[in-house]
Amino acid sequence: MTVSTQIPYLLRATRGEVLERPPVWMMRQAGRYMKAYRELRDKYPSFRDRSEIPEVAIEISLQPWKAFQPDGVILFSDIVTPLPGLGIEMDIAEGKGPIIDSPIRSQAQVDRLRPLEPAESLPFIKEILQELRQEVGDKAAVLGFVGAPWTLAAYAVEGKGSKTYSNIKGMAFSDPVMLHQLLGKLADAIAVYVRYQIDCGAQVVQMFDSWAGQLSPQDYETFALPYQQRVFQQVRQTHPDTPLILLVSGSAGLLERMAKSGADIVTVDWTVDMAEARVRLGKDIKVQGNLDPGVLFGSKEFIRDRIYDTVRKAGNRGHILNLGHGVLPNTPEENVAFFFETAKQLKVRG
Template sequence: MGISSNQPLLLRAARGEVVDRPPVWMMRQAGRYMKAYRDLREKYPSFRERSEIPEVAIEVSLQPWKAFQPDGVILFSDIVTPLPGLGIDMDIAEGKGPIIHSPIRTLEQVNNLHDFDPEASLPFIKTILQSLRQEVGNQSTVLGFVGAPWTLAAYAVEGKGSKTYSVIKNMAFSEPAILHQLLSKFADAIANYARYQIDCGAQVVQLFDSWAGQLSPQDYDTFALPYQRQVFEQVKATHPDTPLIVLVSGSAGVLERMGQSGADIVQVDWSVDMADARQRLGKQMKVQGNLDPGVLFGSKEFIRDRIYDTVKKAGNWGHILNLGHGVLPTTPEENVAFFFETAKELKLAAV
């Protein structure tokens, strides 16, 4: 094991070391299903307050750590957090997600975007990440996260969440030059932001291309994949040892393409069987996932069986246990506790 044995489990697994059980954390583990979070939300009703006032964001990030001791503690934030630093005014509406006040529709707007300086525009990020590292020490791995260019562009162009993505697809298919310019600007800014998070203490960074699954594979190759690569190449150039994870929601049709992004780890959602995912991605690619978050509404026996099934199918190397997407707001807290307890009792050989 050498020097790395005092490093946290998730970081070691993410780097490809053989470990005695898969590390475990949950997307959206800090959030609405926890009473502690709902109580805090009454005091700080605005999401931006909760994620941008350092002591509040630190408290929220650590709520699941104190309750369940997951192997990963993730920065409490949002993928649109850096947009104001680019000159894109936004707010986050409770339960509705980001609202962009002047959606980007013209080349002039793209050309007017600011150069992104994370230290100047997001000074709270350093305070939060440094505090998380201090708090968890080597007991857990601190994760940072950023939005991917396509998904951020979809928010910036649509102006809000969408079911059809018709505004950005209109731009993609009728004025692609404008969109490519925007995507490239976003990629540079996001790479800069990811590097900043690493410098501030993030040990692993996850890139959320949540909306790239809305693209056909050929359009994914044009509008999502090249810009994921642009981000990952820039981050790897300066921080080659930081493991990077890529997530796409509804990714069954583009799974192999995710493996070509330059990420070290592919987040697998529950639309793909984990054994199939491992076969499709190849032996060298590490994976994260992939229980259906709805499983956590089942009985304890059901939850345990599904954990065992996923871990067995993932095999004994290069797997971070997680849900296929974020934990759902009405999930019973005791079932989340049971998920973590069961996962942490695993021994790979025994499953």
Template structure:
């Protein structure tokens, strides 16, 4: 591919200096879109929506058709590969993953299977293949996986949590069992990420959503080594595929996240983008930073906040995004405006300098 044929987001992720940042949104296919809500009535189960290829393809492409983002992400969930490991799960509407039999003992860890994605995740290949065919070189297809600590948090707690007391109990009273679980998850996630790339994903994002619930020293023990293990394995076979890391509430962890092996770090809104850039240096890419709540503001407010982030991030190794997923009640026209501002950023920055 020539430079002009390489999708814009991929060029940014590889370190090219560009006139404007590529722009996409986390959870850009979802409840804020009427098209998604209409489809959800027909397919009420999240697993149906994400595991029936034609439905997942349609949902993944809804924002593409509406906004033409620079990134189109697979519609799925981080817990999707768990049944392939022998972990029964469901995803409850509005509540998130539910694990039928939480894993808390050595015997349960020993029973986990190795992941064979072609067998247990047969829907992934047709979805990613179709997305690549649909967007061509006009957008970058993103895959994503859950990080070992965050998957373990769901699997040990049995569901989402506000305190993470069950997994912390295991971490601090029987760490050997948790480390074995994290090791198995790291290898399975690396296998799954590589499989997504083989099926068509051009960039993969690792969600360690709940690693921000750890103290810095516990992050170094239970999160970072397993992020590194995933990224190391993926880079060994797919060295040219950019990898993104997200940790929610990560303002105090940026320097630690930079040691993960990720090419790009998602920055949330609890740290100023200029500070993040200063702390991370020029060789680590940055993504995000705009508070999803900004999209409830006026158009002038949205424009000013988006341009502020772009100005502070600079024109190299920056992907414009929200600091987390778009919120369910966000006005659709404000989401459209976010993309519009991102795509006109070079002209707007000149005017609003």
């Protein structure tokens, strides 16, 4: 029997190889815009059921793989999934996002948090990732993902999504010692979780610091960046060769600081020109993303032009084609298909 030793195309980009086209996948490529997903959602109305029952999560993770053959297949999960393992109970409400039963507002609550034991509290993750690797083989890279300490702390303190972040900013600016303790515990737990995902089959891991873009640069350097670094440094000690991606929503003003996180790849959103982002990040940092998810509501010609523009500006080394954030719920499925078809037919010149 011949054993294939082909390296997944996306991993070749993370190694800095010169490629004739960038690898392509999409954040939230499994989800509400897909008819197949909506049909499964009707059968399993609870998000936690969809993401924590292995056979359901596997099927959802593979829906875009079967439909579009992206170069990356990402675990279907949520950034708050590990929180119950630390003693922070939560649910995920349809259309509203995570809801934390008892938001963390006191020192006693911080002190009660326990270390994460993912094999005990997250056994379904192992089954999902192992099966995804089996299904995809070496035709695509399997991605894991986690939330970053600041963003998970924001959910834990706010108790739900927020527009003002007044509770966690109030804690940051009036009781920073307690918040730093919470961030430290979360960082250590997330590092354990990243290592667990890699051990279970994830070949790349993306960390979402979705809410860190709500911080001023000086507060980002105090409450977000050191804990991103803490996670990545711990992971590097045991898994030095696994590529790590960092995403911060609304990050145009923070790119240079994101480059200091220890991530190999920085996700660039659409509020910054890709050519400018390349200059600001420096030659050692690889890039992902940049396209406005709203582009997928445009004509095919418009979608094609924007793909070409981003790819031309990013160059033929160290670029993963993606949106600057997730696919929007009402995106036409045929436009997603066209995005992938166009991306895979590209030829990039140096």
